[in-house]
Amino acid sequence: MTAEQLTELDITEEQWALMGPVEKLYLDVTQRLKDSLPELAWIELECGQLEIPEDTYPVQFPCALIDFPSIETQDETLGNQQAIIMLQLRIGIDLYEDLYIADGNRTVDTGKALQRLSLITAVHAALQLFETDYSTPLTRAGIQTERRDDGIKVFSLLYGCAAKDDTGAKRFDILEGLALKVNKA
Secondary structure (H helix, E strand, O other), X not given: OOXXXXXXXXXXXXXXXXXXXXXXXXHHHHHHHHHHOOOOOEEEEOOOHHHOOHHHOOOOOOEEEEEEEEEEEEEOOOOOXXXXXXXXXXXXXXXXXXXXXXXXXXXXXXXXXXXXXXXXXXXXXXXXXXXXXXXXXXXXXXXXXXXXXXXXXXXXXXXXXXXXXXXXXXXXXXXXXXXXXXXXX
């Protein structure tokens, strides 16, 4: 995240430095998707938005909902931890907008199907091996689709990375002007 991007989000560099890898990864992935895929109308943290009744969806389509379904940690020294972070993207597409009618009859529109699939390919191209200074590159671990009865097609993409988490580490203040004198015998 650049200083300019942090300023746009009203986040100081000091606040950024105190964030854990999950918060940073959320912000970086959100920015990466915004920059790479302007066709995504809604990018947000997953909070069950697609499970709300269809007439009151709180999102616009296509959407990308970001979640962290699994974070495994291993202790290191002084409270530091190594984390394996799984990041899940639910890409939601409204199928009702895509009905193709010719001569008053519904017909199959192969072009719309390709557009949906190309969005998933574009998301993968944007995130596969996306690297930050606090984590290893993201790597896709899988992709699934969700069966739904509400006219929303959902592709669920799963990525993983490793990151150091020092948010719980012991902090040591450096005293300026203090010098150690070593006596040689």
